[in-house]
Amino acid sequence: MANRTIIPFGPQHPVLPEPIHLDLVLEDEKVVEAIPNVGFVHRGLELLCQKKSFQDMVLVAERICGICSLIHGVGFVQGIEKVMNLEVPERALFLRVFWGELSRIHSHILWLGLAADAIGFESLFMHSWRVREMVLDIFEETTGGRVIFDAVKVGGVRKDISKETFTRIMKQLDKVEEEYKQIAEVFIKDFTIIHRWSNVGVLSKENAAKLGAVGPTLRASGIKSDTRMLKYGAYEKIDFEPIVEHTCDCYARSLVRVKEVYQSFDIIRQCYNKISEGEIETKVTGFPTGEFFSRVEQPRGEVIYYVKGNGTKFLDRFRVRTPTFANIPPLLQMLAGCDLADVPAIIISIDPCISCTER
Amino acid sequence: MFEQQEIINITKEELLSRVTPLFKDEYRLVQICCTRLDKLIVDYTFDKDYKFLGLRIELPLEGSELPSITDVYFAAFAYENELHDLFGIKVIGNKIDFGGKFYRINEKTPFNKKQEA
Numbered sequence: 001m002a003n004r005t006i007i008p009f010g011p012q013h014p015v016l017p018e019p020i021h022l023d024l025v026l027e028d029e030k031v032v033e034a035i036p037n038v039g040f041v042h043r044g045l046e047l048l049c050q051k052k053s054f055q056d057m058v059l060v061a062e063r064i065c066g067i068c069s070l071i072h073g074v075g076f077v078q079g080i081e082k083v084m085n086l087e088v089p090e091r092a093l094f095l096r097v098f099w100g101e102l103s104r105i106h107s108h109i110l111w112l113g114l115a116a117d118a119i120g121f122e123s124l125f126m127h128s129w130r131v132r133e134m135v136l137d138i139f140e141e142t143t144g145g146r147v148i149f150d151a152v153k154v155g156g157v158r159k160d161i162s163k164e165t166f167t168r169i170m171k172q173l174d175k176v177e178e179e180y181k182q183i184a185e186v187f188i189k190d191f192t193i194i195h196r197w198s199n200v201g202v203l204s205k206e207n208a209a210k211l212g213a214v215g216p217t218l219r220a221s222g223i224k225s226d227t228r229m230l231k232y233g234a235y236e237k238i239d240f241e242p243i244v245e246h247t248c249d250c251y252a253r254s255l256v257r258v259k260e261v262y263q264s265f266d267i268i269r270q271c272y273n274k275i276s277e278g279e280i281e282t283k284v285t286g287f288p289t290g291e292f293f294s295r296v297e298q299p300r301g302e303v304i305y306y307v308k309g310n311g312t313k314f315l316d317r318f319r320v321r322t323p324t325f326a327n328i329p330p331l332l333q334m335l336a337g338c339d340l341a342d343v344p345a346i347i348i349s350i351d352p353c354i355s356c357t358e359r
Numbered sequence: 360m361f362e363q364q365e366i367i368n369i370t371k372e373e374l375l376s377r378v379t380p381l382f383k384d385e386y387r388l389v390q391i392c393c394t395r396l397d398k399l400i401v402d403y404t405f406d407k408d409y410k411f412l413g414l415r416i417e418l419p420l421e422g423s424e425l426p427s428i429t430d431v432y433f434a435a436f437a438y439e440n441e442l443h444d445l446f447g448i449k450v451i452g453n454k455i456d457f458g459g460k461f462y463r464i465n466e467k468t469p470f471n472k473k474q475e476a
Contacts, residue, residue, distance in 0.1 A: 039462035321390035329434035
C-alpha cells in the first residue's frame with residue numbers, strides 16, 4: 001500500500017478567492033479522501049431577523065453575496081410576499097427576472113474567467129472579465145449599483161426602467177452577446193481546455209442525485225432540474241428548458257454555464273417583449289404571519305429561504321440554504337480518486353461561493 | 360405562482376423509518392433547518408420532480424438529541440453539524456462529526472438564545 005499523506009488545501013490558495021479548507025488524504029499523487037472545513041468567517045446573518053424589520057432584512061439578504069445579490073433579495077421577498085398574500089404587479093416580476101438573468105450572465109462569465117485562470121489561461125480570464133464589465137455597466141445604469149443593487153423590495157421593485165432605456169439596453173446586450181460568442185467558442189473548442197477538464201472530477205448521475213447536488217453541478221451530470229421550472233414570479237410566462245450535459249465532468253459543468261449564458265440572453269429578450277407598462281410595487285400593510293420555504297434558482301443552483309413570521313415586524317426565523325452548501329458533499333465525491341494536480345480545477349468547477357455559505 | 364408545500368409532523372423515533380423510503384423513492388434532501396420558538400422545530404425538506412415534502416420534529420430547547428440520517432443521506436452531515444453548533448442539538452451517529460468545530464464561532468449555540476431587538 002502506498003504511503004498516506006494529508007495535505008491541507010486552503011483556506012488561502014491561489015485558486016480560492018474565499019476561505020475554504022480541505023484536508024486531502026493522498027496515496028502518492030491520488031486523493032483518496034477529502035474532509036471539508038468551512039466556517040472560517042461565519043457571519044450569523046440569519047439571526048439579524050430578530051433585530052431588523054422584515055423590510056430591512058431585504059437589504060441583509062442582498063448582502064449575503066456580492067455576485068448573486070439580487071437573486072438573494074428575490075428569494076427572501078418572495079417568501080414574505082407569500083405569507084402576507086401580496087399580489088405583486090406583473091411589471092415588477094418581469095423586472096426581477098430581467099435583473100436576475102443579468103446576474104446569471106455576469107456570475108457565469110465571472111466563473112468562466114476564474115476557471116480559465118485556474119488552469120493558467122490568463123488571456124481568457126481577462127477577456128471574460130472584460131465582457132463581464134459590460135454587463136455591470138447595464139446594472140449600474142438601471143439600478144445605480146455594480147455589486148449590490150438594492151433593487152428589490154417587499155411588494156415589488158424600487159426602480160423602473162423606461163421604454164427608451166430598455167430598448168437601448170437591448171442593443172447593448174446584443175453587443176455583449178457578440179463579444180461573449182468569441183470567448184464562449186474558446187471554452188467549447190479549445191484543445192487545452194477540453195484536455196484539462198474532460199474526465200476530471202466525474203460526478204455520476206446517480207451520485208449527483210443521492211448527494212443532493214444543485215444547479216449546473218447537477219445538470220452537468222445529466223439531471224434535468226432547474227428551480228426556475230417551479231415557474232415562480234414571471235418565469236410562469238417565460239419559455240425555456242433546463243440546459244443538461246451528460247459527461248458528468250468539469251468540462252460538462254463549464255458547458256452548462258456557457259450555454260446558460262445564451263439562455264439568459266434569450267430570457268431577457270422574452271422579458272423585453274412581454275413586459276407591459278404598469279405599477280412596480282404594491283402597498284404593504286401589516287406584518288408577516290405564517291411560514292414558507294421560498295426556492296429560487298441562483299447561478300450556482302437552488303437557494304432556499306425559510307421565513308417564519310409571528311405577526312410583528314420581526315421574523316421568528318430567517319434561514320438560508322445556499323447552493324454551495326448543498327454542493328459540498330458532491331465535491332467530496334468528485335475529489336475521491338482524482339490526481340492532486342486536478343484538485344483546483346475540480347473545486348472551481350462547482351463555482352464555490354463561500355460568502356454565501358458563510359451567511 | 361407558489362408551489363404547494365406539504366409538511367408532516369413526526370417524532371424523532373420515526374425519523375429514520377420515514378426518511379429511508381424517501382431515499383429509496385429518489386427524493387433529494389434539500390435542506391435541514393431548525394427554528395427556535397418555545398421549543399426547537401427541526402425541518403427536513405425533500406424534493407422529487409419539483410414536489411416539496413417536509414418532515415417536522417419538535418424538540419425541547421435544552422438537551423435535545425436526534426439520530427443522524429447520514430447512513431441514508433450522506434449529504435446530511437453538514438446540516439447535522441450545523442444543528443449541533445448553532446442550536447446545541449446532539450446528533451448521534453453523524454458520519455462526519457466535527458465535534459463542535461464546524462463553525463469557528465466564539466459563542467456556544469448562538470441560535471438557541473433569544474436575541475434582544
